[in-house]
Each structure stands twice: as C-alpha cells, then as structure tokens.
Amino acid sequence: MRSGLLGIEGLAREEIQAILDRARDFQPKPDQGFRKLALLRGRMVVNLFFEASTRTRTSFEIAAKCLGADSVSITAQASSVSKGESLVDTLNTLAAMRPDAIIMRHAASGAPHFLQRHLETPIINAGDGTHEHPTQALLDARTILDRGTSLEGLRVAIIGDIAHSRVARSNAYLLSKYGAEIVLCGPASLLPPELKQIAPGVTLTTRMKEAIRDADVIMMLRVQLERQHEAAFPASEYFQFYGLRLEHLRLAKPDVIVMHPGPINRGREISSEVADSQRSVILNQVENGIAVRMAVLERVLSGVAAN
C-alpha cells in the first residue's frame, strides 16, 4: 500500500527535506508560469473538501494539472454527505472509483486518520480540524528557505489563535525537526500550556513583543472565528494586543519575514501596512503552495515513499 500524507508529526526530517528539495525543481522561473509536466499523466486524484477552502483546493488542483494528473473536485454541499451518508461510506464509494489518491479537508480533527484505517487509497490531508495541515507547513518551510539557507537555529514567532490552529501545530513539528526555536504566542485562553511539550524547541508567551524580539520569521494566524466556540478574548481588544503592526517589526531581526497562511483579516490580526510591506512574503507562500503540492503529489502517487 502506498502511503499518503496525514501529518508532519510522523515524518522524518529526510522525508521532509526530499519534498522541499523536489519542490524547488517545480518552482517557476521569474516572470514565467508553472511548467506543465507529464510526470503523473494517467493518474487521477480526488479533491474532497468538506470545509470551505479557496487557496488550498485551487492549489492542489493546479498542482495536479501541472503534473499531468486528472483531478476531480467535490465539495461537501454537492456530495452525498448532504444526503446523510456517513463519511466512511462516502470515502469507500469514491475509493471504488479507483483514484490514485484522495486529497481531503475536513472540519473534524483526525477525520483523515480515522478514514485511512479503513481505506487502501492514500489520503493527503489538506487540513483536519484543529490538528494538522501538513502541506501548509511544507510550503511555509519552502518559503523561509527561499530567503535564507537553513531552518536550523531560526527564531520563528507564531502568533494568534494557537489552540485552534492546525497551521501552528504542523509548523511547530516541522521547524522543531530542523532545530528551530519556535515561540508560540497568543492570549492565554488560546495558548494551552501543554503546547510547550508538543515538540522540542517550543516556548510559549502571551506577550507579543517578547515573541517578536529577534525573530527571523513572524507567522501570523488568522483569528478563526468559526472555531471559536465561546468568547476566549474580547474581540474588540484583539488587534490592540495581538495584531501585527509596523512598529513591531523594529523588534525583530532586520531581515525578518512576515508570513500568513491566509485568508488574512486586515485590521484584525495584521495591519494593512504590514501585509503589503516589503517584509511580507504572503504571496510567495501561495505560489510555493503549488510547487510543494506538486512534490507531495509526485511522492504519494509514484510511491517513492514506500521504497
């Protein structure tokens, strides 16, 4: 059985490095588009999105097309889930149509892990609840590496709703495997103390200035109102205490980069000035999303990892 990609936690550094290296091969040359390749011609992937997504779904679709694979996209509203079919039955039905992989996003943490136990078809996790978002961490690492030489020893501040962030978890796992220093920052109600044991090199702070001081990378997270089951902080105060503004950047390293997995909420977690500044690499992240997902699709569909 070929293996899919469920999360970063269980990946070895070598596997991650192989994807990051391969993604560089797929990056477009300046002022050019992505090259169309035929590496996965004749292969088929299903994009199954149970949760709203623009960039991740489009990114996976383009990645598949760039490699010559066919891709079919299904959203929950249009699927038989809306007719009351269970998730296992939906996946079994799709698997019976013999796709080479299923790319899946679901609002329930662990949904792809649960399904993979019942399914032969490899599953690529495109984000599960508040658990992991492995391709986001990979594209973030690719983006950081494009500006520097190594992830080792970097100080990376991840700021926002850490408790509910799959992006924060996947990034913490990945960066930790490279020996980076990871500072997780947010209001205490969104920063469970247990997070510091999640991976070596992780520290926590509720003070934004402390997180940003000497940072090489600042990753801002979207305030996920749809995952807020209660008011964990006064919404009116969020930007004042945890919104990234230009004056913060002076505390960081001079060549600090500002990242955001999108979609950004200008004026809520990041000021417009920062989002549009020279330090922002937000659109580079989006572009790298395609290259990294091409590398992931190639790895999963060609069974490289199984060898």
Add this chain to the structure above:
Amino acid sequence: MASLLIKNGRVIDPALSHDGVADVLIEDGVIVGIGKDLAVKQSAEVFDATGLIVAPGFIDMHVHLREPGFEHAETIESGARAAAAGGFTSIAPMPNTFPVNDSATVTSYIVEKARKHAVVNVWPIGAITKGSAGEELAAIGSMVNAGAVAISDDGRPVMNARVMRRAMEFARSFNIPVIDHCEDLHLSAGGDMHEGFESVRLGLRGIPGCSEDVMVARDILLAEVTGARYHVAHISAKHSVGMVAFAKSKGLSVTAETTPHHFSMTDSDMLPYDSHFKMKPPLRSHGDVDAVIDGVGNGAIDAIATDHAPHPGSEKMQEFEKCPFGILGLETALGVSFEHLLHPRKIGLKRLVELFTTGPARILGIPRGTLATGAAADVTIFSLDRGWTYDVNKSFSKSRNSPFDGKTFRGGPVATIVNGQVVWRASSTGGKE
C-alpha cells in the same frame, strides 16, 4: 426442593468476614449455609469449585440497558446476559432510556421486562428530574414504590444547584441515594477527551478534570446541607477523589464508584481518534489514574461499576467528535480489575470482592452482597489464574464498542448463580461460551 452444593471453593464474603475453603449450600434460591459437612440432600446438584473463589454475587451499580427506546443497542435481556457472563448477578440500569425512566410507569416496565427476560437481578435507577431536563423533580416517590433504588440524571447532570438541593432533600424522605454524573456542562462543552497534552496534540477539544471537580465540590456541600446520601458516579479526577475522602472524614454520607477503564487506562493509551476510547468522564492523566487507584485501596472509593454503555457500530464508526460517549464494560470488568488492581498488588482479594459486593449493596441499600444464611443465593465463582482472551464479537451485548477487544486476562468469572440458578458458565477451554 432444588438444591445446589458449591463444593470446596475458597469462600470469600467480606460481609461475614469469611475467607477459607468451604462448601456453600443453596436450597430453593436461598443460602442455607457455609461450611464443611453440611447436610446435603442426595438429589443436590454439585458444583466443584476446587481452586476457584466463591463470592457473593457481584453487583454493577451503573449500567445502561438502553431499553426502552434504544433496543438496537442493547435490551434488558442482552444486557443481563452480558452481565452474567461478566460475573454479575445484579445490575442497576441508569434512567437515560426513551422515554426517560422518570415515572412509575417506566420503572414498572423495566421491572416487568427484567422479571420475564433478565437472567440477573435488575435494580432500576430513576431520574432526578422530569426527562432528566434538570428542572422539575421527577415522580421520585412513585418510582421508589415501583422498584427504583436510587435516582440519577446520569449523562445529563443537574446544573441548577437549587434543583439538586431539593432533589437531595426529597430523596432523604425515601432513604435513597442521589447519584450524580459530575460534569459541569459549561466547562466541558464541546469536549471529546481529557483536556491535557494529548488533546492539545490531537487537536481535540478537552474535558478538563475541573469540570468534574467543581460538581463534586458543589454536591458535597449540598449533601452536608441536606444530610442526603450522595454518591459520585464514575469518579475519574484526582481532586474529586480527594474531596470524597475529605467528605467521608467529616462523617458525611458520601460514597463513590469508579470504573475499570478509569483505573486501567490514561488518555495516552487511547488509539488516536478511535471512538472505542471515547467516554465520559474521559480517560484521564496518569496522576488521576494513580489517585483513583489509591482511592480504591484506601476506601475513598466504595465500589467498582462498569458504566456499560452500548452503542451500535453505525454511531461509533464516525469522525471522533461525532461519536457518542461510552463503552461496553460488563464482560471485562473482572479481568481488567485483576490485571490492574489485584495482580499488581494494589489491593487484596478481600478488598476487591468488597468493591463488587458489600460496597455497591450498601450504597444502593439492596439486600444483596452476602452469602449469609437466608440471603438470596446470588453467587459469583471466579478464577484468579485462568487465562482468557476477550473477543468482543462473541459478546452477549448487542453492541461491540469495547477498547478491550483482543486483550488477554489472567483470571475471570467462571460461573454466575442468580437465585440459586446457574445462569452462565465459562466454557472448559477457559474462553467464554
């Protein structure tokens, strides 16, 4: 007159302070005597218990039989068979059926069904409030008259402290215990597993230990005010155990039960996103499990109960957060208790028997849990060394949701006798029939 002689077993009855090899003679469903050279009729059936333990029938004071209303998951008949196969002779079903057991009508229905179809004794627990909605008191007196032995809004705890106070006061009139599933629903809202490192790692919402603790604290204070007999169901959190011990030291009528899964597994033992490890209260931390085990040993905890909670596969085969809470427990309770309490010498055999007999019998105030002459002949015969493997697909339950499937145990039930009748026997291979 039907008579049964249980020969040559090691008879342990904490109620009689008896521990020694002896015969037990039963006639017409009643214990006639324990000893050697009993006057036995020629016609008596003989059960050779050599090398086995003979104890008063085990009582599980916390089960869900799902009838009426959810017969696809369990029935009084199937649940009673599972109980017998687990060595239990008495079970007390919680009232969260459909309709809720909040009236004499439903209580009588359960009593009648049990009389006709259950191979073990069934002692219904009535609801505290109508529909277990937490607002208006249920018809408590009528339920008691119909056979209810306690009241509880298990699974839907009474959040309004004033209602709980009134329930405790009213229950005093009938001298029945008020059993609370201690969970502050606001603190636990949306939670799927114990709040701690594992929940943070898995991205699942947590049920904090304090959601149990604050309710235990509230209830103990109310028990003091009202003088009620108050019982904590499935205690799982460290501070809750401490508070029960404190209440006992103050002389309050406070008791507690715990479940085999709460002293045998922690949140780090669960298979990620496997709903067979999803229950309330959730599997907690090592510190909590240690406190529960200490409580079982030192008397803070009075009984072991299973919280046997059958759910059909269709409900447990879903995204973790969509799956209902609860696991089977009747058939594995002894095996798990031996593996995690007895064999590692956390408690002795007499204490273990107490936790399944005199403990729950006293809490519920039922005339069971002893082999005294004249007592109903409920007997549990078990082995301490026979190896067996639990195969959930052979369970008598109608459901299959057990985290113990495939586990091997040293020691377990061998025969279950209810009112003098052998209602279940292990097969000679050591497995279950």
